[in-house]
Amino acid sequence: MDLLSEVIRSIRVGGVGSRLIRQSRGVRFSAFSGSGFHVVLRGSCWLITEDEDPLALAPGDVVLTSSGAEHGLSHVPCALEDLPLAVMGPIPPAPGAFDFEFLCGAYRLDHGLAPQYLRALPDLISVSPDPERDPEMRALVELLRADVSGPRMGTGATLPAILDLILVTVLRLWHERHGTAGWPDTDDPAIAAVLRQIHDDPRRPWTVARLSEVAGLPRTAFTRRFTAVVGRPPMSYLIGWRLSSGARLLRETDATLATIARQVGYSTEFAFSAAFRREYGVSPSRFRLSPAVAALP
Template identity: 40%
Template sequence: MDALAGLLDGPRARGAFLIRSVFDPPWAVRIQDGAPLTLMSMQRGTAWVLPERGEPVRLRPGDVAIRRGPEPYTVVDDPATRPRAVIHPGERSTSPGGDELCEVMDLGVRTWGERADGAAVLLSGTYQFEGEVSRRLLRALPDLLVLPGEAWHSPLVGLLAEEMTRDEPGQEVVLDRLLDLLLIAVLRAWFSRPSAAPAWFRAHGDPVVGRALRLLHEDPARSWTVAELAAGTGVSRAALARRFTDLVGEPPMAYLTGWRLALAADLLREPDATIGSVARRVGYGSPFALSAAFKRVRGLSPAEYRLQGPAGSGC
């Protein structure tokens, strides 16, 4: 497993919130649901994404945007348009004054808006719990990224749009997996652009550091030392430590700790996993050792992390 594969192996939507929003100008929706990650694509018309900080970003048909939460943002037809609807946690929608809009704007299966054939159609898929997307992936992303439609080619947006309007047995699972695939495809295309690639991705192309990263990702449970890692890459300990830190931004063992805890966070979400089994799989000698490291880095114990996550019922 290479570093990018390891990073992208994390997304696991579980009952993701997917909606097809249909509007006529002027329209504006403020998103303050606190979700860790949202994927958006214009199917028809254009829109602007207005973050709380930073410049507005335009979305054209075929573009895909990924918004990293939990900060609020607004999607509008024109930056001057005032919000007419607000999306809250738990998939609730209201007017800015607090009037419920879920039933008023319901247009059918996973479709919401003013009229079915409106001028603008926005597809949205939201990962609602942080555990569905690894923290390491979230840290690697900017607050808002846009992959232009001409920069990649994939049938996944069209397939997701088609499946969103169906209501068949098992449809929720189909949509979850399609959202995962689309997110992975978009991120892979985005990371491959030289101007967007983070340091660890560029480091993967280095003959020494890239080899070290592959070793760590292929066997994170091994009791690695810098000396063993250096032997595996054919350089001295000092040379590896210096080169790794320069290219990746942190020392090899610090990177390994972050990777192990990211894996642990994903594994802890599995229903049959125990803290002991997770500890063994990611290279900690005991549940206590994993718990101590997990709490030191994340601020809560593995048991507390498993129970974390907002609950809500939407429209």
């Protein structure tokens, strides 16, 4: 089961944004619902967090905030509260001298949380791609830099695709360097089989009993094993997947609410709407009308 692909599909319902920032001192990013990253382009800086020692960053280094944790970037080691809070909005880079330059990219989930798989990772991940071994990262960063350099036709289509590719590449690199530590164990064949069935056919009237049959395990053992691997009980995960699938369909298609409800496993649009509002805090129609491009700090 390729859970990394599912991570991208799940987080894609958020608004995306990117921005080039130049700093002569430093800046603090408040916590938010979603995921984002920074790529250092020029100069050196330090990653500042509340609880960890400052981490030195060099050009090419990437920091991923897997589930929107508060953090900062500074030209010298310091306390997080000493850094000024970033101003939100599509603000162009400040003119004049600077100590370091970096690109930001983020998926902002105004409704709902980052996928469980990202929330299971450390709050902040740092990777240092090798220019020889990882040339794709350099190419993606150049594409992103060109895309945010000024208004361009087609940015609404290209920006989400580039952010998807950068997120996948960062997670791959981190996973290669750290093995399975901190990453859901997707090598469990029983749980992988269940996830595949849920993802491929969410409309099926699944129960814990039916899912445990797919896994080939007794119900109690299956529930315990599924929860340990995935981080949520089976039915909670199923509901979350149905609703995130519905959110994607709301954003990516013109299908009616009744059609989407049936496609993701709800008998009526009213049942889907009630569940969607509980999960995302807004109605499906309001979610569909909300902007897909987010303002970044």
